Amino acid sequence: MAAQARKLRGSVLTGFRMSLPIKIISTDFDGTFFAEFENPPVPGELQRLIGRLQEGGVHWVINTGRDLSSLLETLARAHLCVRPDYLVVVEREQAHEELFARVRADMPRLVSWVNQRFDAAVYEDAYSPFCLIAENHADADLIHNYLNEYCAGVPNLTVVRNDVYARFSHRAYSKGTALSEIARRLGVSRDHVLAAGDHLNDLPMLSREHARWLVAPSNAVELVKAEVRRQEGFVSDQPHGYGVARGLEFFLEPTARFATNLNSET
Numbered sequence: 001m002a003a004q005a006r007k008l009r010g011s012v013l014t015g016f017r018m019s020l021p022i023k024i025i026s027t028d029f030d031g032t033f034f035a036e037f038e039n040p041p042v043p044g045e046l047q048r049l050i051g052r053l054q055e056g057g058v059h060w061v062i063n064t065g066r067d068l069s070s071l072l073e074t075l076a077r078a079h080l081c082v083r084p085d086y087l088v089v090v091e092r093e094q095a096h097e098e099l100f101a102r103v104r105a106d107m108p109r110l111v112s113w114v115n116q117r118f119d120a121a122v123y124e125d126a127y128s129p130f131c132l133i134a135e136n137h138a139d140a141d142l143i144h145n146y147l148n149e150y151c152a153g154v155p156n157l158t159v160v161r162n163d164v165y166a167r168f169s170h171r172a173y174s175k176g177t178a179l180s181e182i183a184r185r186l187g188v189s190r191d192h193v194l195a196a197g198d199h200l201n202d203l204p205m206l207s208r209e210h211a212r213w214l215v216a217p218s219n220a221v222e223l224v225k226a227e228v229r230r231q232e233g234f235v236s237d238q239p240h241g242y243g244v245a246r247g248l249e250f251f252l253e254p255t256a257r258f259a260t261n262l263n264s265e266t
């Protein structure tokens, strides 16, 4: 489910050893930590902040719907100065065979319902018998509603939606449950966990059930922002990684005067 990555030491501010209220940071990747079409895709200030927190003992988790090889390739190309301690990737969904065996007979009906009404790609991959790429958000919303109705009749089946993408998944194997499993193994309670995300597939981890502190960047979809606000989280007025950095500062500042020299290169 989670692959451990080596922690990068050095090149961050030294002397930071105080007790931090946050012990695990879980960031979604695309649109939250990483902005593919921005330059740089990950703000230097966020990298330095996360590196500094890791020096203070914080564990950083990338919690994504990407598969492992795609994530590792993108991380390598981004030439980051920090490395995650844990990766949660789509491979977590491979434990689904029993559930998917139950719904496979319904797939032709669901696929034809979509194909008769929308210009959308529907396919099966190694992680799900039903994967969707809709033409636009409006189509994705309508298909999502239809799939939700179907899922209501199948215990443990849920739709994981991200932008125009959607797939069937097991309710028990979400970004949220994966995050809680990492916290359990590290002996960290949810009171010391921060989660940041921008889209619907992040909602399972953007929950007080799994994380005490919640962050959404300005580019997050409205439903995510509303959920984060409802749970007294932080919604930034800045996008992507800048918004994550503002969220970390917001929650750490009361205990750590953390913003001092945050933008320093040293």
Ligand SMILES: [Mg+2]
Pocket: 028, 029, 030, 031, 032, 197, 198, 199
């Ligand atoms: Mg995202």
